[in-house]
Amino acid sequence: MKKAFGPLLVVVAVMFVVAPFLIANAPYESTMGLIQKIFYYHVPSWFAMYLAIAVCGAASAVYLFKGTPIADAYATAGAEVAVVFGLCGLVTGPLWGRVAWGVWWQWDVRLTTALLLELIFVAYLMVRRFGGPGAEKLAAATALFGTATAPFVYKSVDIWRTVHPQTTVIPTLKPSMGGPFAFSSLAFLLLSALLLTARVHLAKRQMMVDEMYLAYEDQS
């Protein structure tokens, strides 16, 4: 992955330069017009968040049951990246809603559960930051709850009556809209993977510093 990081970074950068042109050429949606184009960044942001949550959840489970330090590094990286993309989704959504619905926010099931999901992973990071010794295990358990919540957030629009568009809008997209959306989603997923890789690298170096400190203290 270390060797692939540079070329992949270039590919993602190029994709993010190309994506706005594809989105600009995509047709306007019949009821929402121009503002619906936020969709091409808003939904991929959530996809990127779900990828990071999956990594965080899987790594947290491994860390909780096996205690592998590297799994903890992946879990931390996943939580941080999830919070970043969750924030993107939570900011772009109200910007879309202000024009499409006339309000910044609705306390409907999708918006509320999405906010709660973001707060669970913010809680994860706060537990790690301020939890003291043993906080890693507590944070890992929090991450499992967050990961279990994510599928409910995604399906909430289909289960409950809400003003938010349903998940069926994605499989029913016309090719002229589906193409730019798939391209944008791929760019966000690759970006999420890149950020995860960079953050895991940082965590590994931090672990190395801790080991060196311990060795230095043993010596002196």
Place this chain on the structure above:
Amino acid sequence: MMRIPLLLAALVLQPPPGQSEFVPVNELPAADKLPAAPFLIAAYAFVWIAVMFYLWTIWRRLNKVEADIDALARKTPHR
């Protein structure tokens, strides 16, 4: 008897069902063009700024860690 108007009002006040499909159009109504643009630009700009800021924080933390590693390596040269 009093409940009927309340029930009717509750039915009328129900939110519309979530949109199940996006239908493309070729012509955008003129009234839609200007008000939406700043929101659209703000949304795209926010994503870019958030990702760049996060990348910068990783880079800054990595620099600090590398400096710590160098400092510790100097103190323990045999490692």
